[in-house]
Amino acid sequence: VLRPERPDRLAKRMLDKGSGGQLLVALDERGRGYSSAGFAELFSTWMNRGLSTITFVIGGAEGLPPTVRERADLKLALSQMTLPHRLARLVLAEQIYRALCIIRGVPYQK
Secondary structure (H helix, E strand, C coil): CCCCHHCCCCCCCHHHCCCCCCCEEEEEEEEEEEHHHHEEEEEEEHHCCCCCEEEECCCCEECCCCCHHHCCCCCEEEECCCHHHHHHHHHHHHHCCCCHHHHCCCCCCC
């Protein structure tokens, strides 16, 4: 049986993942939205800064704990609509792949 995790414990786990000089990106529909080209430019900037780890956090049914949103280096909106967790993961993975294709100049099927 899966039990909902207490918000304070969830926040601690999320923040521990983004500690140690890493970039923490919180996915939130109220965050900043980017075009695919704009996200690729941002991603390229992160790569050029030499970041070894970028942690993306996606909230559960109740969203992200406020402490995670406050600590995040960037609040990123995949859409202004609320997306189910699994769909948000899929959209994020596709956008990262698309960004890497744009950065490398590899044609991407639309």
